[in-house]
Amino acid sequence: MQQMTSTAPSAPSAADALPVAVIGAGPVGLAAAAHLLEHGPEPLILEAGDDVGAAIRQWGHIRLFSPWRYDLDSASTRLLEAAGWEQPRPTALPWGREIVEDYLEPLAQVPAIRDRLRTRSRVVAVTRGSRDKTHVRGREGEPFVLRVRRRTEAGLQVDEVRARAVIDATGTWSAPNPLGAAGLPALGEDAPGVVPHLTGALPDALGEERQRFAGRHTLVVGAGHSATNTLLNLAQLAREEPGTQVHWAIRGQDPGRTYGGRDADGLPARGMLGTRLQRAVESGAVQLHAQASVSALRPVEDGKGHGVVVTVGDGDSARELTVDTVVAATGFRPELDMLRELRLELDPAVEAPVRLAPLIDPEIHSCGTVPAHGADVLAHPEGGFFLAGMKSYGRAPTFLLATGYEQVRSIAAHLAGDDAVARDLTLPETGVCSVAAPEPELIGVPTGVAHGRTGD
Incomplete structure (x- = not known):
């Protein structure tokens, strides 16, 4: 087991009286606040959204695709039940909107959470102390400084x-991967005449x-659960609306990994997808x-003003598809620029914490x-800073909500000084989600998004 990084020097410092900043008020961010409240440290939740x-x-x-029993955090549930909330049926499969309306919104109204929640507050940078990250001496006892852009009735206001x-639990929903296969946008992807024909996952x-x-004709690009959900919805639409055509482009030759574990999947709804x-x-x-990697896009040039020509493949194998809309279900990546002044240790490929990366590498691991x-x-190396939830997984797609809840339970215990509890870890068995090791193009969430959804 790796040695736990200390979050504070042995002697008390001015930083010890400050709150723990939780960035993001999705399921994992709110769970982090709930666990902090149980263990003692004071949370402050900063949420960019309304x-x-x-x-x-x-x-x-x-x-x-995961039932309610896997979608609820234990500490959050205890706060809610103390306020008279009743749990949904554990085996029911919730819609995304039900996660918000029946769980997150009531949790945000519990006074212990409500009084510590700041919405419309986007963290744009995090640093430590009064000097940049090239300075090491004395850094450990210094407080973190978060620059926050708040939207108020008077306009934008920047605070520290x-x-x-x-605890950064902002997810990856706001940073989708481009359509291009090499990690860069395909040629023409950012062109003004193309952008209106592109949509998210x-x-x-x-x-x-x-x-x-x-x-209309739609092309869905990607091989993850988000692509699967969108394709199934479009196929239903095609049955209801004449003329609707659905195309699906994958980079590999075999779609079997997208079809997943099927009957072997521990989450039946995921296998059924x-x-x-x-x-x-x-x-x-x-x-x-x-074998249809997107290499270029251009607007239809027939004078009608709508549609996009998509070039897939390269060289002699290149071919073109003309569609009305392209759905980019190509995955997500962590937004790291706001953390530029912190001393982080991230895997160069997966962009997850280095000790986590080999445990979640999508070329090796299934859900x-x-x-x-x-x-x-x-x-x-920056003691006291943690990535949690989907963002901790970097570009890996195998994240489930239950994983994020266990992460923040452990982090809260550690910040309270109870490392024995922090190391006592467990996760439910959810079975395989792929019959073969998935490729990195598999979608990773959203979001802020924490996964476990049929969309990821």
Whole structure:
């Protein structure tokens, strides 16, 4: 077991009286605050959105593949039940909007959380003490300094918040991967004539955005659960709306890994997603394009002013598809620029904490093979700073909500000085989610997004 990084010097410092800053008010961020309250340290929750669960609200039309019993944090549940809240049926599969309305919003109204929550407060930078990260001497006892951009009735206001420790639970929903296969945008992806024809990973094709897709041609790019959900929704739309065509582009040759563990999956709803998608492909409802990495995009040049030409493949194997909309379900990556002045230790490939990266590497691990891990694995050279939730997984896609809850329970215990509790870790068995090691293009959430949803 790795030695736990100390979060404070042996002698008390001025920073010890400060709160622990929790960045992000999604399920994992609020769980971090709840566990801190139980263990003693005072939390301060900073949320960029207008309300809690801002990222989940954007995919509220998606049903989670993990039932409620895996989607609720223990400390958060104790706070809610003390306020008279009743748990949902443990075996029911919630929609994203139900996670917000039936869990996060009531939790945010509990006085212990409400009084420590600041919405419309975006953290744009985190540093430590009064000198940049090249200065090491005396750094450990200094407070963290968070620069916060707040939206007020009078306009934008920039403040600084000081904290004894920081838990970054902002997720990755706001930083999607580009369509290009090499980690860069495909040629033309950012062109003004192309951008209006692109959309994010989980459009509401059967609801608010129905008219955008009905009777039109759509290309979904990606091989993760978000792509699967979108493809299934579009296939249903095609049955209801004549002229609707659904295309699916994957980088590899075999879609089997997207079809997943099927009957072997410990979460039946997750396994059923792959089974349904396989049937849709075999029936022709979804047209599969294998070995179809996106290399370029350009607007349709026929004078009609709508549509985009997508070039997939390279060289002699390149081919073109003309569609109305391209859904980029190509995954997410952590936004790290705000942490530039901290002394972090991240894996160069996965962009996760170095001790966590080999446990979650998507070329090796499936969802059910990631072990429980806590503060010791998540620690950085910058003592007292932790990435938690989806952001801690960097570019890996195997995150589940239950994992994030266990992470922050361990971190809270560690910050309270109880490392024995911090190292006592457990996670429920959820079985395989892929029949083969997934490729890095698999989507990672959102978001702020914490996963466990059918969208990831």
